[in-house]
Amino acid sequence: MIETKNRKSAWIAFLSVLCFLALVFGLDQLIKPTDKLGMLLIVLQKGSVYALAAVSMNLLNGYTGLFSLGHAGFMLLGAYTYAIFTIPDKNRDAVYQYFDAAIRFSIPEQLSKSMGGFGTALGILIALLLAGLVAAVLAWLIGLPVLRLKSDYLAIATLGFAEIIRAVFQWSKLGPVTNGSNLLKNFARASKFKLEIAGMKLSLSTFVPVLIATVSITLIVLLVNSTYGRAFKAIRDDEVAAEAMGINLARHKMIAFVTSSFFAGIAGATLAMVLSIAQANNFKSAMTYEILLMVVLGGIGSITGSVIGSLLFVAASEWWLRGLDSGKFLGIEAPTVFRNGFRLVVFSVIIMIVVLFFRKGIMGEKELPDLFRKKKKAPEKGEQS
Amino acid sequence: MSERKTMLQVENVTMQFGGVVAVNDLSMEVREGEIVAIIGPNGAGKTTAFNVITGVYAPTNGRVNFDGNCVVENYPHGKMKKNYLGEHAGLYSHVKEPTPDELTGLGMARTFQNIRLWKSMTVFDNVLVAKHLKRSSNLFSATFRSNRAEEARQRKETLELLEIVGLADVKDELATSLPYGKQRRLEIARALATQPKLLLLDEPAAGMNPQETQELTQFIGQIRKDFGVTILLIEHHMDLVMDISDRIYVLDFGRLIAQGTPAEVQKNEKVIDAYLGVVDDAEN
Numbered sequence: 193m194i195e196t197k198n199r200k201s202a203w204i205a206f207l208s209v210l211c212f213l214a215l216v217f218g219l220d221q222l223i224k225p226t227d228k229l230g231m232l233l234i235v236l237q238k239g240s241v242y243a244l245a246a247v248s249m250n251l252l253n254g255y256t257g258l259f260s261l262g263h264a265g266f267m268l269l270g271a272y273t274y275a276i277f278t279i280p281d282k283n284r285d286a287v288y289q290y291f292d293a294a295i296r297f298s299i300p301e302q303l304s305k306s307m308g309g310f311g312t313a314l315g316i317l318i319a320l321l322l323a324g325l326v327a328a329v330l331a332w333l334i335g336l337p338v339l340r341l342k343s344d345y346l347a348i349a350t351l352g353f354a355e356i357i358r359a360v361f362q363w364s365k366l367g368p369v370t371n372g373s374n375l376l377k378n379f380a381r382a383s384k385f386k387l388e389i390a391g392m393k394l395s396l397s398t399f400v401p402v403l404i405a406t407v408s409i410t411l412i413v414l415l416v417n418s419t420y421g422r423a424f425k426a427i428r429d430d431e432v433a434a435e436a437m438g439i440n441l442a443r444h445k446m447i448a449f450v451t452s453s454f455f456a457g458i459a460g461a462t463l464a465m466v467l468s469i470a471q472a473n474n475f476k477s478a479m480t481y482e483i484l485l486m487v488v489l490g491g492i493g494s495i496t497g498s499v500i501g502s503l504l505f506v507a508a509s510e511w512w513l514r515g516l517d518s519g520k521f522l523g524i525e526a527p528t529v530f531r532n533g534f535r536l537v538v539f540s541v542i543i544m545i546v547v548l549f550f551r552k553g554i555m556g557e558k559e560l561p562d563l564f565r566k567k568k569k570a571p572e573k574g575e576q577s
Numbered sequence: 578m579s580e581r582k583t584m585l586q587v588e589n590v591t592m593q594f595g596g597v598v599a600v601n602d603l604s605m606e607v608r609e610g611e612i613v614a615i616i617g618p619n620g621a622g623k624t625t626a627f628n629v630i631t632g633v634y635a636p637t638n639g640r641v642n643f644d645g646n647c648v649v650e651n652y653p654h655g656k657m658k659k660n661y662l663g664e665h666a667g668l669y670s671h672v673k674e675p676t677p678d679e680l681t682g683l684g685m686a687r688t689f690q691n692i693r694l695w696k697s698m699t700v701f702d703n704v705l706v707a708k709h710l711k712r713s714s715n716l717f718s719a720t721f722r723s724n725r726a727e728e729a730r731q732r733k734e735t736l737e738l739l740e741i742v743g744l745a746d747v748k749d750e751l752a753t754s755l756p757y758g759k760q761r762r763l764e765i766a767r768a769l770a771t772q773p774k775l776l777l778l779d780e781p782a783a784g785m786n787p788q789e790t791q792e793l794t795q796f797i798g799q800i801r802k803d804f805g806v807t808i809l810l811i812e813h814h815m816d817l818v819m820d821i822s823d824r825i826y827v828l829d830f831g832r833l834i835a836q837g838t839p840a841e842v843q844k845n846e847k848v849i850d851a852y853l854g855v856v857d858d859a860e861n
Contacts, residue, residue: 411720418719419709419728422698426706429695436631436689438681438710438771447716493697557697 201561209406213399220398225383231511233398235503237382237466238510240405241459242502246486247409247495248455253484254493255416256448257428258339259347261480265354266453267460268475269330270323272361274461275376275470276369277319283378287371294368300380309388316380320404320461327457328450330357335449339442351477361472375471382465404462408455413495415451424448489546491553496560501553513538581608583642584775584807585630590639591663592625592831599625601831602664603639607775612801612808614818616842617828618852623811624690626828627779630809631687635674638663643683644774649673682710686773688764690780690811694752700763701748704735707770735770741803742766742796758789762796769804776800778810782817790814794821815853819843827852 216236223229245267252258277299284293299322300315307314338349360366362373370376385396415421423444426434435441464470482505490501515521516535524530546554585607592600600622607613615623628634630641632649637657641649652669653661695703708731714724722728739745742762747755752763761781768776781797782790794817801808812818818825819839827835827842829851835842842848 414722415716415720418722419712419714419724419731420716420719422702422706423709425698426695426709429697430693432633433689433693433695434706435677436633436681436687436693437707437767438678438686439706440676440678442676451716 205561209410213403213406216402217399220395225397231514235507235511236398237401238463239503239506240402241463241466242483242486242506243499244405244408244462245456245459245483246490246498246502247412248452248459249483250487250490250492250495250498251412251416251424251455252448252452253487254498255421255428256424256445257431258445258448259343260350260449260452261347261477261484262334262350262354262453263456263483264475264477264479265350265357266327266331266456267463267479268354268357268361268472269327270457270460271464271470271475272370272376272460272472273323273326273457274319275379275464277322278316278380279376279378287376287378288368289374291367291371298379312380319380320458323461324454324457327460328454331450331453332446335446339445339449351480354475354477354480358472358475370472373472375469376464377469379470380465381468383468401462401466404458408458409495409499412451412455416495420444420447485543487553489543489553491555491557493557494553494555494559497553497555497558500555500560504554508542509535509539581610582645583607584609584611584644585809586642587626587630588640588642589665589668590626590629590636590641591661591665592622592629592634593637593657593660593662596660596662598662599831600629600636600828603828603831603833605826605833605836607807607809609774609807610801610805611823612797612810612821614822614825615809615811615828616813616815616818616825616852617834620830621828622831623828624779625831627687627777627811631685631777632675632677632680635672637661638665638669640669643680643685646683647671647673648675648680648683678710681771681773684772684774685777686768686771686775687777688761688768688779688781690783692757692760692764694760694763694767696751696753698752699749700744700752700755701735701739703752703763704738704767704770705731707767708735710771738766738770742769758785758792761785761793765796765800769800769806773806776806776808778808778812780811780813782812782814785814787816790817793817797821 219233219236223233225233245263249263252260276295279287280298280301281296284296287293298315299319300312303311303315305311334350334353338346338353341349361370364372366372382397382401385400387394387396416424423434423439426437426439427441427444431441460475486502486505487498489505490497490499513535516530516538517532518530521530583606587603587605590600590603591598603626615626617623625634629636629649636649636651638651638653638661640647650669650671650673652672653666654672695706698706712727714727718724736745736748739748742765744759744763744766747759752760755763765776765778765781778797782793785793797808797810798821800806822839824837825839825842826833827845827848834847834851835845837845843853
């Protein structure tokens with residue numbers, strides 16, 4: 193009984209994700225970036241990247257109860273790894289203007305020599321995984337000493353680490369690899385992703401980032417609902433009891449930290465892909481706070497909450513509230529009030545309202561399907577009794 | 578009784594915090610299939626002894642053998658070498674400080690004096706998580722659901738266990754929404770889910786009314802029979818202790834002052850002075 197019910201809801205979830213991906217693919221063809229609705233594409237691209245970042249942070253902060261603030265650092269690692277390994281040879285000298293580039297091969301380019309277009313796609317996938325792996329390996333190294341700390345101490349330590357990473361990547365001595373404080377560009381970027389079938393050019397510039405985020409978030413959902421996910425929640429609820437019931441704290445905290453960082457790395461790589469640039473200066477601690485805000489807005493401990501939170505956050509800050517900065521909002525023209533920076537004022541007020549009146553976030557600890565299930569549950573109970 | 582093999586053996590355990598000796602030279606033995614109680618006034622070191630046995634604290638000196646193997650051992654070294662106030666300082670020379678989860682893996686499981694259930698989880702999940710210990714799946718097989726058979730088996734076992742302890746009808750409720758007595762019962766069920774050989778119950782009847790205590794007494798007897806576990810418990814309800822214990826250890830100020838069967842302990846003058854006296858007066 194339980195089995196069939198679970199399987200049914202799993203199918204519903206799977207099909208709705210497929211429909212969503214098909215919709216995004218369709219929008220990608222119908223809307224051009226220069227259209228009026230072009231903002232929708234940008235929101236989808238950036239929103240999905242931030243959704244992945246928020247969900248991976250939620251895995252650690254919401255599900256395992258480890259309050260870590262190093263997310264921007266791991267995203268930076270991912271972004272740089274991806275960028276460095278996908279800059280084509282011919283662009284390399286232009287990118288590394290002031291340095292002699294040390295890493296001189298691009299994975300997608302090498303693979304496309306033997307396998308054509310498929311090789312390029314495979315190369316990008318490998319670069320993405322590599323980005324995640326680099327972040328994960330560093331997380332493991334940092335986790336060894338840092339995960340012994342608790343709550344705010346862990347937050348400070350990871351925050352410090354993220355800032356150190358940023359400083360190291362801007363260090364001119366590492367210029368041959370990281371291009372110092374200059375930005376990396378001209379690597380494999382989302383705006384260039386296209387699929388050519390029978391002479392038709394299909395744009396993939398929104399579809400690919402959304403797909404990467406969807407697959408990654410699906411994996412995190414599977415992990416959270418597995419026996420390991422339950423162990424994480426036990427650690428969050430009561431560490432002492434978890435340890436007494438045979439859950440190895442050090443190992444499970446490390447698994448959560450490394451997995452979260454792996455997906456943060458992928459989110460960073462996808463962000464570079466979407467923005468077409470990678471620059472250490474973008475990955476400040478302010479970025480971690482933004483992601484934390486999305487997690488809190490959506491509800492700590494809810495995956496769908498994090499996704500909804502990040503999409504709303506990105507849509508509001510990039511699209512809906514834009515008019516507040518440019519003089520015209522909701523048909524009201526008031527250039528003296530709606531000036532640069534006013535958007536941030538309104539935005540802060542909205543966030544304050546949300547935090548005051550929706551203290552548990554939009555979703556609390558519930559997931560989207562829970563909202564539908566609740567209505568059905570009442571008659572079921574009646575049947576049983 | 579004496580032919581049964583020794584399940585737990587505590588040898589000369591001393592636990593010293595700074596200058597305070599919480600447990601002083603405690604030696605005790607629990608044989609397979611027994612129910613043994615530790616009693617004593619508040620602050621006698623009962624819970625500290627539990628915490629040493631289950632690996633929460635490393636003892637300052639002494640050794641704990643479990644199921645035939647040495648699992649915990651320590652001797653006063655480092656800073657403690659100078660400050661040690663206990664006895665048998667030269668007797669042990671190895672350090673073995675496992676974490677609580679390792680000991681749970683060996684077959685010890687415990688409950689807590691102040692209930693420590695996982696608050697955000699349902700009754701069912703509280704027990705299911707304890708099955709995590711006996712998993713054979715790794716991170717990847719769990720994420721990609723190739724451990725379906727194991728997962729299904731764990732769920733089936735959890736449901737069976739809940740039926741045995743009488744919590745199956747509330748399995749989908751939040752653990753913390755249960756009445757107090759059932760929360761205690763759930764904690765015991767959760768400990769049993771790790772398939773222990775030795776079950777340690779820290780004041781299982783604390784805060785219970787006489788009727789609930791009686792039910793618990795029966796319940797503990799039933800678990801011993803159904804699960805074949807050995808039980809070591811700390812308790813203040815003397816009815817319960819005298820009713821179900823095979824043997825009793827009495828602690829006072831960290832020291833063992835008496836041991837024996839319930840009848841022997843009740844007659845022991847030291848015990849009456851230190852602990853039972855008040856109860857006797859009330860009865861007379």
